[in-house]
Amino acid sequence: MKIAILMCACSGVCPSMAKINFFDLMERLRLEVPHDFMVLHPRLCEENGEALMRDLLKPDTVYVTPACNEKHQMKLLAAGFSKAGVPMDDKHWIPVTLAQKDTDQAFADIKAAVEKAKGIAS
Numbered sequence: 587m588k589i590a591i592l593m594c595a596c597s598g599v600c601p602s603m604a605k606i607n608f609f610d611l612m613e614r615l616r617l618e619v620p621h622d623f624m625v626l627h628p629r630l631c632e633e634n635g636e637a638l639m640r641d642l643l644k645p646d647t648v649y650v651t652p653a654c655n656e657k658h659q660m661k662l663l664a665a666g667f668s669k670a671g672v673p674m675d676d677k678h679w680i681p682v683t684l685a686q687k688d689t690d691q692a693f694a695d696i697k698a699a700v701e702k703a704k705g706i707a708s
């Protein structure tokens with residue numbers, strides 16, 4: 587199994603993510619948290635976000651999804667997973683809540699989720 591980070595920036599203007607520097611966060615993850623690949627999209631729950639997920643998601647990968655809170659992701663990312671034919675279960679999906687966090691907190695939580703994904707992938 588591969589490990590991918592599929593991050594959503596919520597259009598880049600959501601007040602709940604105002605303390606996150608997404609470019610800084612991505613570069614730190616790239617350098618310090620081994621994973622297979624990372625994607626940042628501005629609105630995964632909109633039509634072209636779902637189109638990306640339909641074409642990108644594969645059943646041989648665990649997806650760590652830093653985005654809105656877990657309950658919202660469960661509802662808002664369901665169509666993308668469904669269109670890709672990938673089950674949104676604990677073998678393929680580990681949500682990370684970005685809301686109300688700063689860059690350091692987001693980094694720590696994504697790092698922990700990738701560690702968890704390694705346990706699933708191995």
Ligand code: SF4
Pocket residue numbers: 594595596597628629630631632653654655658659662663
């Ligand atoms: S999936 Fe969540 S974080 Fe991404 S645009 Fe939709 S509401 Fe915002």
